[in-house]
Amino acid sequence: MKTLKTLLLCCLLLLFGTIARGQLQLESALTSGQNQTKPEGFLNMAVCPAYEINNWTLGAGAELAILNPQNTIIDAWKLNAERKITLRKHDFKLYGGFYYRPFSEYMRELNFVLTFKTEAGHFRGLIGNNSRIWRLSGKALEQWPEADSTGTTMKKEWRNFVYYFSIFLKKTGQPWNIGVGISNTNGFIFNQETTPMLFGRYENKLSESLQLYAECWLQQAGFANLQAQYYGFFVKGGLIWKSGK
């Protein structure tokens, strides 16, 4: 028992020592908008803490549906890790994330995301893959107990191309910046690659540790592919706080 206590104490000391050398980060955002599934509007709040140490960032996050939830108030949550790598004096970030969305009493959406992102001058870009799995909930399995034996408990979409391309007025690192872009992902949303969204983003560094941003996103159904029409829009405002090292 004494050995266990000593081990536990050593672990805690190591952990605190590690935290002292790392950097905490907290991003919180409000998203509000309207689309064909929620014509009366929606309001979501996301809180995403992260911890950065050496070249790693480990994070988590949850999105709460404050107005018009599809199923539960916890709209989605995530766990993620990011590794900064330098290739030929240029920084890239390799990102892996797991996203969970309990969008129905009967169904869950799981996303496994792997992306590669970089910034160069006025340009910011991200490409990667998202593997999506829809699976039956426990309640649905009670309704269709035979689904387990027939292998119909889940539907997998292994390959979805994820992208984010944007161009900004100023180079990275300026006190404020404004830009436009196209992407099929934002926060907790991962569309199929053929459903892009257009966006504008404004960001302002309020202090060394605090940054504010505001985004406006337009969703066109069938854009550049089918007979396109308006699908929805949302605005997102957020704050990113980073502790001093």
Added chain:
Amino acid sequence: MEKWKIILLLFSLALTSCFHDLDEAGAFHSKYNANERFEISEQWNNAHPFQIIIMPDSEYSVVYCGDTHIGTYQEFLQVINAAKQPSTAALVVAGDISRGHVESYDTLQNLMNTVDSVKWFFTPGNHDLYFGGWDEFYPRFGASSYYFVVSTPAGNDLFIILDSGSGTLGSKQLDWLAEVLESFHSSVRHITIATHLNFFKDGFGLTSGLPMEEVNVILDLCARYNIDYVIGGHDHGRNKSVLGNTNFIIMDQCHDEESNSSYLEVLYKENGCSHVFHNIIEQ
């Protein structure tokens, strides 16, 4: 610089002429959106109550095809003939029936005027809506969102036809779908939904689907109301997925200019449903 502008212009013109059936302007804006088409369809539905097809046996079939892209219609004619079997209740064509041009609609309407022994049901796909195609579709074929019922001695089956031609069902059609399912689900044996777009993707591809929030709403309805089949086209390549109780089928095309065409026959029985693809023999 001028040289490049000329090259770009010539390239654009060449591209446009290559894709005579693509409505480039429509890829950015539609004359009628899904909610407007739904409202017009509801006017039609109010004036034309839903059809009830009475079948003498509790087992029967419904024939489905899509992506006929008329033009020519040799393969589609084979499907129409297959649907003339006495045990077949109806023929459902799940979009991209025409190419959106007036002459394409004329050919299709002339063909359907000769078909009198088959109950057929259409819904538009994106190609049917190109070049302002809704103005041609609606006066000739009526509503794009509606339902019909097949009545058998053992019970009734519900068939819901949805309009997904512009990449979204739209809020009004989604509400209507939920209402129809709520009012019918406890009194019918089987429920089938047919529409042009499919919900799942099999790998990277250029064909468009519905936005994810909308897919999730429909998946919830499928589970909640125990829907048997969701049948679509659009991808020109067959695929089948099962999630819970629902079979999600993507059909092959049924287009004279492409090989490997087929149509789908779903057999509705007292204790379940099954389906089979029939390959179309090129003539």
